[in-house]
Amino acid sequence: MLDSASVGDWDLDLATFEVRHSLRHDQCFGYCEPVKEWNPGVFFAHVHPEDREVVKARFRTRSRP
Secondary structure (H helix, E strand, O other), rough: HHHHHOOOEEEOOOOOEEEEOHHHHHHHHOOOOOOOOOHHHHHHHHOOOHHHHHHHHHHHHHHOO
C-alpha cells in the first residue's frame, strides 16, 4: 500500500523521541539518501515557520506521561 501511494512510513516514540523511518519517508522530504539522524530538530526544520511553535506545543503536550 505504501509503495502504491508513494509515501513513506515513520514512527516516533514520544517518550524517547526515537524515530524509525523508511527511505521513502526521507525522499518525501527531498533527501536522496536515508537521513541517519532523523530527530525533532530535523523534523521541525521542515515545518512551516508560521506553524512551528504550535506543532512544538502539541509535541510537548503529547509527550507528557
